[in-house]
Amino acid sequence: MGHREDLLEGAKKCLVEKGFVRTTARDIVSASGTNLASIGYHYGSKDALLTEAFIGLIEEWGAVFQDGLAGEGGSLERFRALWEGVLAxxxxxxxxxxxxxxxxxxxxxxxxxxAMLAASQAEGRRGLISMLTGTPEGELDERDVRTLGSFYQALLNGLMIQWLFDPESAATAEEFTEGMRRAAEAMTRPQEQTGGGGRPTP
Structure with a gap:
């Protein structure tokens, strides 16, 4: 590998071990076996390098589960399989x-x-839609990304926050899938079938 690839791999290692804030340029240089000048030459700045490394980690993370979702059916089953993979x-x-x-x-x-990470949001949402529906990314338009993509991203982010806060109390894949099914049924159920005060009947 050249210095550019070495820097990227070193930055990934630092992100996993130290996170964004505590990672210094010297940390990346040490992990990659390169030099400080290489960061500016290849990436422009440490933050730009860390952002690219983070996007790379997300892509690698998604690739772990992509093959496991290939045989799944509808979105509920695919999301259950994805969350099982996340937990595993x-x-x-x-x-x-x-x-x-x-x-x-x-x-x-x-x-x-x-700002750099925010600019990558659309790409992440597009990837989530493709993973969870099986739709090729090239067939998705901007509305898909801003609606379905945002929805899936919010669900997955919320689940991960729960898990990071307290893994023991976080919903299992089966529980979360059941919750999604019940929520969808409640939202599509005719109004007259709700209980008192608008509360959905179980």
Whole structure:
């Protein structure tokens, strides 16, 4: 590998071990066996390198589950299979999600990095739709990304926050799938079939 690839792999390693905020340029250089000048030459800045490394980690994370979803049917089954995979691979998944939350909760501490990650949101949503519906990314339009993609992203982000906060109380794949099914049924049920005060009947 050349310095560019070495830097990327070193940055991925640092993100998993230290997260965005605590990773320094010297950490990346040490992990990659390169030099400080290489970061600016190949990526422009440390934050740009870390952003590309984070996107790479997300892509690798998704690839782990893509093959396992190939034989699944509808979206509920595919989401259940995806969440089962997340839980089974929690040691690898947790650092990736923790790193993204670190930036999200940092408010204005790292505006350049936040802007770079925000720019990658559409790509992530498009990938989630493809994983969870089996639809090729090339067939998805902007409305798909902003509606279905945002919905899937919110669900997955919420699940990971629950798991990071307290793995023992986080919903299992079976529980979450059942919750999604019940919510969908409640939202599509005619109004007259709801209980008192508009509460859906079980």
């Amino acid at each position: 691979q929690h040691e690898k998944s947790a650092p990736v999600w923790a790193a993204s939350l670190e930036v999200a909760l940092g408010r204005d501490q790292r505006p350049e990095l936040r």
